[in-house]
Amino acid sequence: MSQEECPAPATGPSVRMARMTPLLSGIWLFFLLEPIGEGWRHRDELSGVLGILCTVLFGAVYMALWLRSRADRQRLMTQPARRAAVLYVGSLVVLGALMTVLLGGYGLASTPYIGVACVMVFPFRVAATAVLALIVVDVVLFAVNDWGSSTGLVFGVVAASVAVLGLRMVMSRNIELLSAQQENASLAVENERTRFARDLHDILGHSLTVITVKAELAQRLFDVDPERARTEIADLERLSRDALADVRRAVEGYRELTLPGELTRARNALAAAEIEAHLPNSTDEVPTELRELFAWTVREGVTNVIRHSGARTCEVRLTPTSAEVRDDGTGSDTVHPGGSGLAGLRERAAGAGATVVVRHLSPGFSLEVVRA
Structure with missing residues (x-):
């Protein structure tokens, strides 16, 4: 000992x-x-x-x-x-x-x-x-x-x-x-173990499935289409690195944001607020350099939805170049574009060469970060 x-x-x-x-x-x-x-x-x-x-x-x-x-x-x-x-x-x-x-x-x-x-x-x-x-x-x-x-x-x-x-x-x-x-x-420790196991599953479950499928595909393409096989292997490497980074951040106690982790927390927070959530099941198409920025986007957008919107539904959309959080509420009109949360998000977006777009919908509100 x-x-x-x-x-x-x-x-x-x-x-x-x-x-x-x-x-x-x-x-x-x-x-x-x-x-x-x-x-x-x-x-x-x-x-x-x-x-x-x-x-x-x-x-x-x-x-x-x-x-x-x-x-x-x-x-x-x-x-x-x-x-x-x-x-x-x-x-x-x-x-x-x-x-x-x-x-x-x-x-x-x-x-x-x-x-x-x-x-x-x-x-x-x-x-x-x-x-x-x-x-x-x-x-x-x-x-x-x-x-x-x-x-x-x-x-x-x-x-x-x-x-x-x-x-x-x-x-x-x-x-x-x-x-x-x-x-x-004992209950607190057990609850923390359960929460960590659930979050780890959400972070890794889909990524490992995609990695397995892509590895099998690359193996079949070696003799048929070597160029595409190399592309799949490169994508496989990126996905593996992203998954590893997400796990490391989770093990470190969520001191840093991860996009899968933020989607998991968004799902739990929206459910607690009785807001119907429409969230993506995969984050694989998001480039590595934008994952943390998009995680901040999800956190800021979902927080505003819960606090101000009075919405019944909330949707998160992810693409390789953008992350958007939109709702069908009316309270989000009270969110000032110059608020401290949005100001911090704009600074992070500017550092990644992206911009923050805020739109009032009919009904609803949209917060989007886009990199051209």
Whole structure:
């Protein structure tokens, strides 16, 4: 891969914040210090040691879930696969239950984390049901075992779950926005490819057909009429050069005008303006030195038809010495012969030894560039 192809490393505040995300989420594991402390006070007993171990594993699984969710968001996924979600939450429930059995009421410190995990990975209805069940379990266990008031713990479960629900909604909106932007970008690229393919076909399709026919004709004329065969070959060379020049200009992004390209754009523009177009199917008879000038003629004439004419039809006529754009409208009478567009066209025509002829028809308007 070349240096130009290698993506530049991402830098900036957003990257630093992304790197700090695990640390920021890990801060909330602070509330697991109470069950760990309770296990440490009973470290001489098996229940205390196992309680500490279960609490540490609980924190590790919880952090793994956060990291998985972060990776899913980077892949524009709003939630993990159902199997993974059930695995993570199931592991937390089992470990939380073991903590409660081994450490008593201190083990219920796991319930806010389980509630948060449910909100992170499950649909809203499932998550709400799970959080409600956790609250009921906390209240019942505190009452049955006489562990005191469960108000603080219930508040913690609700507050943490609601906070993460709001965070998830914001992230989901952002993911939907990014997905829509990516879809729009893909559609724009696809539309550009389609447009370029269509224009390239219009530019090359007829020219290549004529080149093929003339090549076959020249081959048959070699033995019958060598002089005419040479004429066909010379014409074949001119057509090939013109087609190559048109393709190069198209690939360069239409920075320069091509006569086939202008006819294609004229057809699309007139159709969009609901004006019936009568355009030539071939530009082969136009000499190489006049093709760009005639392209400008088509652009200027069709632009005036669309903007000013109020016409129902527009016709473009091409000959080896002239290019004409005429319409059957009435609005073109407002086009001043000294307008900037026509002035620029006159300068280009003069440089090619041609003249611009403007005529008012009945009805309609004609713009023609002629080289004597």
